[in-house]
Amino acid sequence: DGGITQSPKYLFRKEGQNVTLSCEQNLNHDAMYWYRQDPGQGLRLIYYSQIVNDFQKGDIAEGYSVSREKKESFPLTVTSAQKNPTAFYLCASTPGQGSSYEQYFGPGTRLTVT
């Protein structure tokens, strides 16, 4: 089955620790995205990548970092510099620029930092 997997579903960390959220897709999509959702708010773009070894900041990139070493993988690191890391994180992909714009989403990871 093709799709996007995110692991783990729930993640707990102590304040001051970096944490990496996994996102893998087997859809052969070129573009991948990371969003954050907070209660009562829409999805806000953190980072996106159109192609391997290239990525761009979204609206709320501060305190986050990403890498795109493989087409199918786009991990997100939440660093200790992120002031409010507790949130629901969603990874998405699209076939790429010029093709269908529909985004496919993973099931999400809920991160709690205490």
Next chain:
Amino acid sequence: DQQVKQNSPSLSVQEGRISILNCDYTNSMFDYFLWYKKYPAEGPTFLISISSIKDKNEDGRFTVFLNKSAKHLSLHIVPSQPGDSAVYFCAASGNTGNQFYFGTGTSLTVIP
């Protein structure tokens, strides 16, 4: 500044009736619009989309209307079913498709 707005946080509708969810946008460069459905603790799933060259798109019980002059789109669900109860997000993108801008969502409850 929020470029895509959903001003109704919640909506309740009786089963069998029509649900109308609204969405407004501010950026005239947006030319592709999408609606997603989301259950708690899950990722959004794509419902229906419309490009700016159209003013209506239908898929079964779901119809999206686009009014470009008013920068407004709406999603109609007819007839509404209890399984439609979820949060609905509208999203918009420009002609590059690089970024998608999401509204804050409308929580729909369909009452049996």
